[in-house]
Amino acid sequence: MGLFNKAKQAAEQAAQQMQQTGQPPQQQGGDGYVHVQGAGPIDPAVFGGPSTASVANDDPIWEPINGISLQDYADLAKECQARGVNDEAGMITVAQEKGWTAEDTKAALDGWVARMGQSQAVGQQFRRFLGY
Structure with missing residues (x-):
């Protein structure tokens, strides 16, 4: 029986118990969740989302x-925000003032957004650099 079938079966049993007793099932830890032995947190990357797995510094x-x-990208974003720049073309213009080429800036903007879509760790680090 696969992981999802185990989870479905456990949820169905919990629903039956609640119908019969009018009380939620008592779960280990009392956190209100249905626990399935062998099932842990599921990484959203399995479904095409950004991974929650930790990422090594190297x-x-x-x-x-x-x-x-x-x-650098976060510094650019902060500067653009302070200047009221809120579109890609404006960000590229501000980056050119720093000496970056439009092509390199566009590649970095697209690339960092793509990496944030691959790993939540990248987005979290970006927000830390922004000061959030």
Whole structure:
């Protein structure tokens, strides 16, 4: 029986118990969740979302994109926010003032957003760099 079938079966049993007794089933820990032995948290990457797995500091996902690090991208985003710039074209213009090429900036903007879509760790680090 697969993991999802076990979870479905456990949920059905919990629903039956609640119908019969009028009380939610007593679960280990009393947290209100139906626990299935062998089932743990499911990484959203399984369904095409960003992974919740931790990422090592030397993982290639942290490598700069065309010379633009995640810190650089966050600094650019903060500067653009302070200046009221809220579109990609404006961000590229501000980046050019820093000496970055439009092509490198576009690659970095697209690349860092894609990496955030692969790993929540990247998005969390980006928000830390922004000061959130």
